[in-house]
Amino acid sequence: MMKKKVGVIGGGQLAWMMAQVAPSQNIDLLIQTPSNSDSAVSLATKTIFAPIDDAIATATLAQNSEIITFENEFVNLDELQKLADKGVCFYPRLSSLSPLLDKYEQRCFLKDNGFPVPNFKAYNSFNDFDSFSFPLVLKARRHGYDGQGTIIVKSEAELKTILPKFDGVSLLIEEFITFEKELAIVAARSVNGEIKVYPVVETYQQNQVCRWVIAPALLNSDKITEIETITQKLLIALDYVGVLAIELFLTKDGKILVNETAPRTHNSGHYTLDACETSQFALQLQAITGKPFGDTTLKTSGAVMINLLGYESANSDYLEKRQKIESLGAFVYWYGKTESRVGRKLGHVTVLLTDDNPEKLYQQAKLAIEKVESIWR
Numbered sequence: 206m207m208k209k210k211v212g213v214i215g216g217g218q219l220a221w222m223m224a225q226v227a228p229s230q231n232i233d234l235l236i237q238t239p240s241n242s243d244s245a246v247s248l249a250t251k252t253i254f255a256p257i258d259d260a261i262a263t264a265t266l267a268q269n270s271e272i273i274t275f276e277n278e279f280v281n282l283d284e285l286q287k288l289a290d291k292g293v294c295f296y297p298r299l300s301s302l303s304p305l306l307d308k309y310e311q312r313c314f315l316k317d318n319g320f321p322v323p324n325f326k327a328y329n330s331f332n333d334f335d336s337f338s339f340p341l342v343l344k345a346r347r348h349g350y351d352g353q354g355t356i357i358v359k360s361e362a363e364l365k366t367i368l369p370k371f372d373g374v375s376l377l378i379e380e381f382i383t384f385e386k387e388l389a390i391v392a393a394r395s396v397n398g399e400i401k402v403y404p405v406v407e408t409y410q411q412n413q414v415c416r417w418v419i420a421p422a423l424l425n426s427d428k429i430t431e432i433e434t435i436t437q438k439l440l441i442a443l444d445y446v447g448v449l450a451i452e453l454f455l456t457k458d459g460k461i462l463v464n465e466t467a468p469r470t471h472n473s474g475h476y477t478l479d480a481c482e483t484s485q486f487a488l489q490l491q492a493i494t495g496k497p498f499g500d501t502t503l504k505t506s507g508a509v510m511i512n513l514l515g516y517e518s519a520n521s522d523y524l525e526k527r528q529k530i531e532s533l534g535a536f537v538y539w540y541g542k543t544e545s546r547v548g549r550k551l552g553h554v555t556v557l558l559t560d561d562n563p564e565k566l567y568q569q570a571k572l573a574i575e576k577v578e579s580i581w582r
């Protein structure tokens with residue numbers, strides 16, 4: 206069978222993990238990424254060195270690939286549309302991405318399509334804050350990631366010191382949700398409309414950055430069905446092809462709200478590499494190349510994923526700590542980044558869980574998080 210060539214816009218850890226599974230599907234992975242030190246460069250068949258939003262570089266990527274996909278949504282959609290008009294195949298389609306790239310527009314799309322979301326408003330003038338009480342949440346409408354650009358504002362005084370720092374940046378104002386827990390789901394839709402979902406997981410964010418994920422979430426079956434229904438409806442509303450993630454809040458009064466959706470593979474799905482028959486990266490490649498979907502169920506009772514977040518500015522590869530974590534029986538992924546910064550995702554760890562009792566499994570997960578984090582500090 207002929208090898209397929211897939212181009213990826215972005216060359217960070219998501220493309221790196223996709224590049225690891227590509228050979229098993231007879232796929233050559235090409236990437237577009239700015240720096241030689243980006244994680245996926247060493248594994249890609251070919252790299253076009255250019256910024257993510259450089260559509261001229263994407264035209265070159267397209268000359269070398271049959272399908273283009275994304276690991277990063279900081280693209281210039283208008284420029285990419287010119288390539289699509291000339292016949293370049295993007296999955297997910299640009300029309301699926303276009304309502305999602307700006308956090309305000311994404312919220313409007315979700316609300317207009319009947320999905321439950323927190324109250325929100327675009328920021329234009331100070332009066333826009335009148336309908337919100339403190340704490341409130343301010344978000345940069347574009348280019349936010351890992352909590353960069355998401356700020357919880359506790360008082361009017363704090364607001365007045367923060368706003369000038371965002372001069373010239375479009376902002377979204379949002380009600381602060383007191384949640385019971387945060388949840389996420391990763392799912393995929395194929396070119397012919399078939400949908401596959403992974404288990405709903407619990408995620409834990411500190412300073413707006415994901416610290417760990419427990420799969421499956423300890424949640425009653427009604428809530429799981431509700432989230433799966435939201436997922437299916439969203440994939441269809443977007444006429445989506447590929448893997449998509451949804452981050453949700455379970456509020457203290459038991460409501461499910463959609464926080465945001467990411468049109469790509471996602472940190473909350475990294476556990477699938479070790480814990481599921483088919484990983485989210487394999488599923489993404491199956492979805493966009495029209496291959497039959499693999500099984501997305503868990504191979505074990507559960508799993509926990511712990512992010513190895515930078516806790517200092519350094520150039521260490523932390524080999525000793527990684528080996529110590531590995532000796533716990535954990536799967537360690539190191540993204541090969543040469544520079545550590547506080548809060549930067551340097552790698553992740555998966556621990557498989559075996560208990561059949563959901564409450565005991567949850568305890569097992571918490572214990573595994575504690576053990577890994579006691580080494581990683």
Ligand code: ADP
Pocket residue numbers: 323342344349350351352353355379380381382383387410413414452464465
């Ligand atoms: P990013 O795009 O950087 O992931 P998010 O909008 O997902 O930004 O926010 C990151 C984290 O900030 C969330 O996981 C959550 O912990 C917190 N957060 C975001 N929005 C709200 C909100 N409206 N209420 C309470 N916490 C929030």
